[in-house]
Amino acid sequence: xxxxxxxxxxxxxxxxxxxxxxxxxxxxxxxxxxxxxxxxxxxxxxxxxxxxxxxxxxxxxxxxxxxxxxxxxxxxxxxxxxxxxxxxxxxxxxxxxxxxxxxxxxxxxxxxxxxxxxxxxxxxxxxxxxxxxxxxxxxxxxxxxxxxxxxxxxxxxxxxxxxxxxxxxxxxxxxxxxxxxxxxxxxxxxxxxxxxxxxxxxxxxxxxxxxxxxxxxxxxxxxxxx
Numbered sequence: 322x323x324x325x326x327x328x329x330x331x332x333x334x335x336x337x338x339x340x341x342x343x344x345x346x347x348x349x350x351x352x353x354x355x356x357x358x359x360x361x362x363x364x365x366x367x368x369x370x371x372x373x374x375x376x377x378x379x380x381x382x383x384x385x386x387x388x389x390x391x392x393x394x395x396x397x398x399x400x401x402x403x404x405x406x407x408x409x410x411x412x413x414x415x416x417x418x419x420x421x422x423x424x425x426x427x428x429x430x431x432x433x434x435x436x437x438x439x440x441x442x443x444x445x446x447x448x449x450x451x452x453x454x455x456x457x458x459x460x461x462x463x464x465x466x467x468x469x470x471x472x473x474x475x476x477x478x479x480x481x482x483x484x485x486x487x488x489x490x491x492x493x494x495x496x497x498x499x500x501x502x503x504x505x506x507x508x509x510x511x512x513x514x515x516x517x518x519x520x521x522x523x524x525x526x527x528x529x530x531x532x533x534x535x536x537x538x539x540x541x542x543x544x545x546x547x
Contacts, residue, residue: 335354336350336351337350339353339354342407343405343407343408343411344405344407344538344541345402345408349402352397352399353399353408356397357390357394357397358412358415360393361390361393362415362416364389365381365382365385365416368384369381378419378420379424382413382416382428383428383432385412385413385416386412386428390403390408390409391403401534403436404433404531404534404535404538405538406429406433406535406538406541406542407538407541407542409429409432410425413425413429433535437463437532438459440528440531440535441459441532442459443528444528447522447524447525447528448503448509448510448525449510450508451508454508462502462503462506462509466498466499466502466532467532467536469498469502470494470498470532470536470537471536471537471540474536474537474540475540475543475544478540478541478544479544491530491533494533495521495529499521499529500519500520500521504519
């Protein structure tokens with residue numbers, strides 16, 4: 322992306338630092354810093370002016386996270402960043418510096434939890450989970466998938482090991498975490514390829530990858546806080 326003299330972007334050093342902090346590409350960090358943050362800052366100011374007296378600031382911040390941030394990211398073809406927890410933490414702290422770190426974390430955790438629940442329900446739908454098994458799937462299967470996925474990413478992060486081929490790494494998680502766990506539960510419908518290997522159908526895999534991305538972003542946010 323090229324910046325003209327009328328709207329210079331942040332210095333490259335700051336961009337690289339921001340990109341590293343959020344776990345995103347420098348080009349995406351530039352878009353976030355120069356385009357998305359100003360848009361959301363203006364929207365937050367409008368919401369604040371229209372808010373009833375005494376309304377908790379968390380209500381407006383939740384509107385930004387739930388509605389405005391996803392919409393703006395889609396407009397910039399950055400849908401993969403919608404579950405980026407580090408970005409949400411950074412944005413809330415920027416918009417409401419008066420909030421304590423604990424309140425910011427609680428707000429973002431609630432938003433992330435709702436994203437998890439929505440994606441888990443989509444995954445259950447694609448897998449054909451029956452109504453009488455949905456509670457077990459939500460409370461037993463999804464937490465295991467999250468635990469094992471985050472553990473694999475955390476080991477990489479703690480060793481400062483770069484993921485050289487993210488596509489292959491995510492496929493490894495799908496094969497060795499998702500599919501392995503699904504095979505432990507007969508009520509989860511299985512699908513095989515022509516070699517009789519268990520696979521996820523494309524629409525199911527898309528949701529699984531969104532969950533993997535969300536949990537990876539949680540690990541990055543936790544590592545930055547640590």
